[in-house]
Amino acid sequence: MATNNFTLHIATENGSGSQSANNILVKSLFRLGLKVSGKNLFPSNIQGLPTWFTIRVNPDGFLSNSLNYNIILSLNPVTFAKDIAKTKPGSVFIYNDSFKFDKTLLNSEALNIAVPFTELAREASDSAKLRKLLINIIYVGVLSELIGLDFKTVEAVIGDQFKSKPSVAPPNIKAFRIGVQYAKEHLSSIKSNFDFKVKAITGGNDGKILIDGNTATSLGLVYGGCNFMSWYPITPSSSIAEGFDFYAKQLRVNKDAQNNFAVVQAEDEISALSMVLGSGWAGGRAVTCTSGPGLSLMSEAAGYSYFAEIPAVIWDVQRGGPSTGLPTRTQQSDVLFAAHLSHGDTEHVLLLPANPKECFEFAQTCFDLAERLQTLIIVLSDLDLGMNFWCTDELKPLEQKFDRGKVLNSQALNERGEFNRYKDLDGDSIPYRTLPGTEHKQAAYFTRGTGHDESAQYSESPEVYEHTLDRLKLKYETAKKYVPKPLVQQNDKIKTGLIAYGSTDSCIQEAQSLLQAQNISTNYLRVRALPFTDEVLDYLQKNDRIYLIEQNRDAQLKQLLLNKYPQFYDKVHSVLNYNGQSISAEFVTKKILSIEGGLS
């Protein structure tokens, strides 16, 4: 018996309405107190192409991708053979009995369950269009009965799901009950031997929420004081802008019903970041969200932000690249590009959130960093983190005050008597700025992307130019004081260390436990930002063997790390997942074991 420990894999067509059904399943499991995740593997298409949804329930909270599917539900005749191939001895294969196919294809070592979904849908509705949608809710019913999901919980979730369209709820509840009833009548003998069961845990998810990273980001931006968002639609980042607009309309409206924010859908990503620069220059807490192709177009303004020292934030939800790549698949492959985004000598501060809670946190602190350091901050999320369901701690707004950085108003200018836009007065390489509109004779300065001296005057002087570049490099050093530090789990007796970042974190704990079962104990450091801080160096020194786990082909973070610390070249090994599917603990473990085997 695998109580509260299984992976359910559902094959459907996109645009068929299965998303709602899958959401209902995930949410019901969550409400019953189980640790659950839901990952949607979808095509870059609106209707009719194969899509898979994977729900993982795990008592230890290991919720990253698992390719070991216990229950496979196949409702898509096109992928039928592929789905059968995913079965293993002991797995359950539920399929639509109406499909005409060669029954010998079925894996005889799996538990194969035929359900007449098409006929059951006829019971549910007279409308052919509605039947197509309701078939999904019918499978929710069948599955609920088999795994033992509490019906009342599921029906409550269905009610919530269709809250905005109350007339839709009753036919869905009816369809759900048809599925349950069928399973009760025809699958009771199977149910009694069914391996994969759900047992509710009272209070199991107290203090937790089920949320995707993009929604958490939107909420973070609302609470982080973002007042300007410019964006160009691109998967998988669009839901951040739409979410920000949605929540800001509720939470950032003043007593006169006016908006304390602006959202502008730009004509392209070049304009999107240029608008952000205009806003940051004028005193806005401004952000744009995008993905790889958009990031490419933003490189021009990224360099401007760095060189002219204008606060700006790019929230990049990474997908498979290069070029259009895999628009609906996940990767961590913009790291190297983002770190140096622009022509010329450029280094950017990067933030690497690993879960929705951190998306929420960084969506607030990114503006503090941008305004404090007067530069571009690039946050690297990814599709897995941004668009899938994650079980995470309840979000709590940060209590710290906003850091608006070194801005001089007219009173401060009076006190100082002198203002030089790019002069380092505090020894931290961060100069002072004024905002346009400041009514003071000394306030104005000329912002330019060309060579400039401390007073922002045009300069081609070799000394001045070199000085500017050197100061910007020192400013990047200053950034170490402000960026989030890595999270380190270090036992000095253990000499093997893992390093990961971003959504890859979700599989590490499980991988550590799998490695432990093979007598390999590991330390773990999760990088949360660039520049690397001293803790990273310390970790590299303390561990004899390091595995840097990331989701790209070229070991991008490893390149950045070894560029900074080349002395550790021999001890850092890569574990790389780059097939577009989110990384699994099984994969990491297998890779590490094979390297360990070769080394010992």
Added chain:
Amino acid sequence: MSESKNVNAFGLTKKDYLGAKTTLCTGCGHNSITAVLTNALFLSQINPYKVAKVSGIGCSSKTPAYFLNSSHSFNSMHGRMAPVATGAKITNKDLYTLGISGDGDTASIGIGGFIHLIRRNLPMLYVIENNGVYGLTKGQFSATADKGSKIKSGDKSPFETIDLCSMALDLGCGFVARSFSGDNKQLTQILLAAMKHKGTAVIDIISPCVTYANNEGSTKSFTYVKEHLSPLHQIGLVEPSEDIKVDYNEGETTQVKMPDGSTLTLKKIKKGHDVFNREETIKTLIETRDSGQILTGIFYINENQKNVLDHLNLSDTPLAHLPTDQMQPDPKHLTEILKGFK
């Protein structure tokens, strides 16, 4: 008394509206525009501290350094004046946004930004200093070069010219005008009118490039450049030229001898032109262009349009100056929202 006459509404003298010394070629039309613009700003009711000068890249985009030192300026990237101005204006709607761009900056690399800025109707003055040539990269065609005109290599521009005024009219721009850099009187009038407009005001200013412009029939000029100025690429010698000035009446035409020896025929829009009739204006513009003349004047005004700030329903306090409590909602609302995620 004479003292007070030299001081404007903000207690500032004309000197306060000056900037750094120009680094453009002597006789450049852009310098004339800068002078007229400086004067118009002095005469206007605009607080110079509240002006945000924004530009792109090119000879024209350098000019914000040459006037109004007391205002902030953002000399941005090539073709990005429009989006940068958009971000700045929306963030601080109290700023008077003055955009300076050129024909390369607007009609080629920045045409997307130009179009969408007008679509949004961002309140600003959008000045195009139009010489039909890429000056700063030494004389390539721009998209506003007349079809058939020649560049220094002797090649004729084979493509149709882009008329930015016609385009602005088509996009529904609520203030469209054209003038000539040497027509102080007309340009001043147009600028002062444009500064009162509540949306995007586009002014296309024909501004001769004394160094690289070579229009149709300018074989003389081509020879001249070849014989006299071709070393320019090596030694940077630019022959000083006289400023070109014109003064003519409404409905009349005037011939302007360009530095390269070619002739430009300007036609001032007739008295009584209905500036509220968009269709007629578009027709007149096309007819004038087809007859080989360049129409100048205020073409079209529409003050009954909503602008992007209206649509965004922005708070009275500019976003840049919102107090923290207007930027950070009460945590209790989040608790309420998160119930939907359980």
